[in-house]
Amino acid sequence: MARAAGYRLRGYDSIGSTNSEAIEAATAGDLGGIWFAARQQTAGRGRRGRQWESPHGNLAATLLIVPEADPTLAATLGFVAGVSLNRALSAILPGGLVKIGIDGADALEGKSRIALKWPNDVLADGAKLAGILLEASKLPDGRHAIAIGFGVNVVAAPEGLPYPATSLADLGVSLSAEDVFEALGDAWVETFGLWNDGRGIGDVLKHWRASAAGIGAPVAVNQNGDVLRGIFETIDDAGRLIVRAEDNRRIAITAGDVHFGATASARS
Ligand SMILES: O=C(O)CCCC[C@@H]1SC[C@@H]2NC(=O)N[C@@H]21
Numbered sequence: 296m297a298r299a300a301g302y303r304l305r306g307y308d309s310i311g312s313t314n315s316e317a318i319e320a321a322t323a324g325d326l327g328g329i330w331f332a333a334r335q336q337t338a339g340r341g342r343r344g345r346q347w348e349s350p351h352g353n354l355a356a357t358l359l360i361v362p363e364a365d366p367t368l369a370a371t372l373g374f375v376a377g378v379s380l381n382r383a384l385s386a387i388l389p390g391g392l393v394k395i396g397i398d399g400a401d402a403l404e405g406k407s408r409i410a411l412k413w414p415n416d417v418l419a420d421g422a423k424l425a426g427i428l429l430e431a432s433k434l435p436d437g438r439h440a441i442a443i444g445f446g447v448n449v450v451a452a453p454e455g456l457p458y459p460a461t462s463l464a465d466l467g468v469s470l471s472a473e474d475v476f477e478a479l480g481d482a483w484v485e486t487f488g489l490w491n492d493g494r495g496i497g498d499v500l501k502h503w504r505a506s507a508a509g510i511g512a513p514v515a516v517n518q519n520g521d522v523l524r525g526i527f528e529t530i531d532d533a534g535r536l537i538v539r540a541e542d543n544r545r546i547a548i549t550a551g552d553v554h555f556g557a558t559a560s561a562r563s
Contacts, residue, residue: 300480302358303329311338313357314444318432320359321440327361332476339446342415342428343552352450353462354472358443358483366431366439368493371500371534373429376443377411378502379486380425383478384417384447385409385506388468410508413527413536413553417447418508419466422459424448447475458554497532504530509555514538518551527555 310316313331315338320329333356336349349355362369385407410418415427428444448462449472463470486502489495504510507530514527516538525540535547 300484302480305329305331307331307333309333309335309337309351310355312336312340312444313355314340314428314430314442317357317359317442317444318430318440321361321432321434321442325359326434327359327440329359330356330476330480331359332356332472334472340428340444341426341446347426347428347446348453349446350451352472354445354447354449354475354479356445356476356479358445359440360443361434361438361440362492364493368496369431369439369441370429371493371496372441372443372490373415373427374496374499374503374534375483375486375490376427376429376445377415377417378499378506379479379482380417380427380445380447381409381411381502381506382482382486383475384419384424386482387463387470387475387478388419388466407506409506411503411506412508413530414534414550419461421508422452422461423456424452424461424463424466445479447472447479449475496534500530500532500534503534509553512555515554516548516551517554518548523548523551527553 310333313333316331335351336355339347339349339355341347388408390408408420412418416423417425425447430442431439433439450462450464452460452462452465490499509527510529512527516523523538523540525538528537528539531537531547535549538546540546
């Protein structure tokens, strides 16, 4: 892999899972500021215990960091990851570029082809292009090592999923995983600076909301088989999904699978 602005880099041609490698390194006392990037994963992991396909040529990269922020704030790094990936991919995809000023939604210009889907997906033209998996491991000194895993479908998208998926190649972009990694590394440094040990989470969330898919639209949220239907109102300042339920209750959701549309089913 090419370059990892501001961090150490461990590159692999093929590996089981960059997230597993990062957590193992942290457990062995390697304390962060390291990117683990691979051209292929043989045991890639997705959210909620799912498998993540990482054929040769797609990007699999994990950043291992040990933030000073407390664990609740550290969990908001998923939004830093989403905003970073959104910035990197919006700059890469023709017609994907949207100018987002530091003040968030007010500075949004035009409409991007790239959107963020709560909690951790990146969509292109409505289909899943990339996913993020955030995992934490408690260190002996009480701090938490955070592994932030990014999977981007660069050359191929998985088939047979219950939702649409796409790749940069499908979208007519012929870039390498190295190119995408470089763009992601730069966008991460910028967005992580904005996060500022958690003090800037409000600004990060403004950016996230400005690129969010489905705000104001019908949504179905599947929480381990329980399905909540309503209108997706916003993401609150803790990063929770706020749904106005059909019985008018305002419900804050911390985990679940989201499906958009008036006929949103609760497929995962
Ligand atoms: O959408 C999801 O379910 C999250 C996918 C996260 C995949 C990435 S690829 C790099 C890192 N290593 C893994 O095993 N998973 C994450």
